[in-house]
Amino acid sequence: MLILLTFFLLVLSAAAVTIIRLMQPEFRFAWLTAAIGALLAWISIFFWQLVAPLTLRLPAWKPETLFASTPTFMADGIAWAYGLALATLVLATLLTAVARAGFPQLLAWAGTFGLSAAGLLAVLANDPFTLILVWTALDFTELILQLRSLDEPQSNRQVVTAFAVHVAGTGVLMWASMVSLAGGTRMDFENVPSGAGVYMLLASGLRLGIFPLHLPFSAESGLRRGFGTSLRLVSAASSLVLLARIPAGSISSPLTPLLLALTALAALYGGWMWLTTNSDLNGRPYWLLGMGALAVASALRGNPVGSAAWGIALILAGTPLFLTSVQHSRLKKTLLAGAWGISALPFSPTASGWQSGTATGWGFWPFFIIAQSLLIAGYVRHALRPSKGSLQYQPIFVKSLYSAGIILPLLMLLLSGLWGWPGALRLGNWPASLIAVLLSGGLLWVWPRLKLPAPRVHWMRPSDPTRLNKLYQGLATLYAAIGSAVRAFSMLLEGDGGILWTLIFLIIFASILSTGGAAP
């Protein structure tokens, strides 16, 4: 049960905070209760290392003749690294909350705990079946929390679209299992037949917004710093973990070059927009897109550990940046440690990011290196950008807690480069990472000298319809046209002549059957 200890601590904390909010909203120690819960959950993650790998099998679904899969969780090195990142995210959110406007936000904290608990189960999932269940739980939680937190009903369209895309990703993972079964293999993360791996990758890419290129996370709640950060990063982590489970040999497919091209496009787009947006929060969807694309690219190159490296860096480097809400010069400089985290230089957490398990896709390397340099440059730019608030007049304990909340994820980022999981302590492909770092240095030098207008980024919806939007509008028109045809056919069958049409169809089916026509 140790494997679920962290989960239960998070759930209990969520329940405690919710009960306090409902029964005694003025309770003075609400934050302390939440912070203790987050701290215990964070500490409990380290206990996994003592007995790893841990496996927990839930009661089997019955009848067992129909359900061969059983929900199973396993805490191995990859799950530990992702679990640590998520627990750190929760603790950092709580620690930095003391300096945020609107303190205390009990329901937002409860949401953070709940989401992180679901995210933790996702990173622990030991097979696609379990992951499908956890993903759906996460999607429903996210849908309800977002619908509740958005006041304008029009904004809900984005939330529904994101939910639909996420569940579609789950559907693609289910399809991967079916493809595997049709080939005679019951799929788990150890046995992924060639061909099914591509669908797993598509499932993850769809949830991350890479295939097809879109921004599933563009809708934002009013609580953008704390709860918003948790929402986005937990959601991304739950999708990214699948990439780390795809065996290198299972993604060989004729589609691989096309997918690499699409991923490169997403990485470049995400990187460029991340660099050029006017604030870190507006750029957050592009951070997720760019880093997610690098993780997908690693998986496509047969390097699942590398994809986990990018995924963990996405969370641990993103957490302090997006939680920074007040001005503090020393902390700003400390944030630059996050840039080290995504540099892929030797012994950094992403050092394994540029390794390759296959010889596929060398031609795409320059694009991915450029994308990484854009992401690093953007990170440094956003880290050094002035913030609105100030810690100057805050009590000392607020300053200390807030600083701890920013420094903790950076420490964990550095730690994950050295210890605790299969991607730690690697030299990696240092020439590639060195080029990326030099390029980003060059970009940072050139950037202030260029007078480029900032792109128009709206956190709800792009102001101008892009070509991509036109493509989606075209698809919507096609959908409407098919809908009209279907409705016309339906009216025909339900109209006065419907019975005659029914008889005609019956005769057609009878003749098909009598001539030996078969079902699919």
Place this chain on the structure above:
Amino acid sequence: MNAPLIWIGLPIALAIILSLISRPRLSARVGGILALALAALAWLVPIDDVLSIGAISIKITSVFQFLGRQLVLGASSRSILIVFYGLSGLWFLGAHAAGVSRRLVPAGMAITALLVGALAVKPFLYAALFIETAVLLSAPILIPPRQPAGRGVIRFVAYQTLAMPFILFAGWLLAGVETSPSDLILAKQSAALLGLGFAFLLAIFPLSTWMPMLAEDAPPYIFGFLQWILPTTSLIFGLGFIDRYAWLRQSDLLPQVLRMAGFLMLVTGGLWAAFEKRLERILAYTSITETGCALLALSLGADKTQIVFLLFIPRSFGLAVWTLGLSIVKDQVKSLDFAAIQGLARRYPLASGAILVAQFSASGVPLLAGFPPRYALWDALAQISPNMAFWFGLGLLGLFLSAIRSLTALVISEKLTYWQLQEDWPQRILLGIGIVVLFLLGLLPQMIYPLLNTFPLMFEHLGG
């Protein structure tokens, strides 16, 4: 004491008494509790076995002679009795919240009894007559008071009635097949007639056109009740045929026909639902796909029959939750068109949530009641052929799209509205319980395993 009298005769008498109760709330409560009591009795009391309580010994016999025919409810029928009366009881308890208790409860009790009778009668061909009586009894409750019958109701009664002569005639021919099994022409003729009869009875495409029409005409809750109990009975009746006639069971053509019908229903239902703009018609198309899934499960052979039974309970809960939500929403708007229901989720979050959860469940979204049977079915189809898995997935995709469109319509509106709970307390409780049960059945399908395990005992050769 006699089992058919307790579970067929007594409920018919109770239905008459219930029709005399004028207070809707009381009618729903009494009807619900009585039906649940009948289910509990079936669960606790053995049939054809002596039950001793202190000095009193009771034996409930299984056979009742009626006009030269037999009604038999043996020990193997207990799971059917529990499911039929247990679920009917829950439907009746929700009837007041849906505003149809006086119409549904008495007639519903009689319909349940008649359909239990359909499964108990020997020779089993006479089941067709019981089903027909139940259909005729359901017609008046589908018509709104003081209004003429809509085209949907008329077509429903006509198509269901057309099934009877085909099935009875097929039964007459089947008797001939039994005496001369080598007569292949006679076997083919009887199979064709039987197929047509079941095509009408189960509303197999293109004979399903009455369903969306009826959904528009009838109160959603009553439509839902009938869409649960009638196809379920017809499917068990159909299983009886397959179980009884070895030549039918062993025919190479039967799985093909069932598969074709199943895919037609699933894919056309899914496609139609994906483009539909009215909530009650989406319900009808989804119901068509549910029957399609059951036919696909039947096509997989005796060892996968349990999937058919696995579909029954989620179908009932899904329909109950969905139609209760729909009834509440229908009272607030002029029509159930997407344009008319915009933003309603903000005022009726539980009713809207119930509709959506049931819709997602029917489209096989994980964690919900509809997922385990669909996953098992998809799994089994994929093992046969990837093409079948593809068509199955396509049907579910259509339903999922319809659910997403419903979600969009319910949560998006031009006007700024704050979240509020406008459902009354009984509605909140029932909807809340319903939604929780849909999640529980999706997460722990083994909960219904003890019931499922005993279903195949009704059949000699479909043990699974």
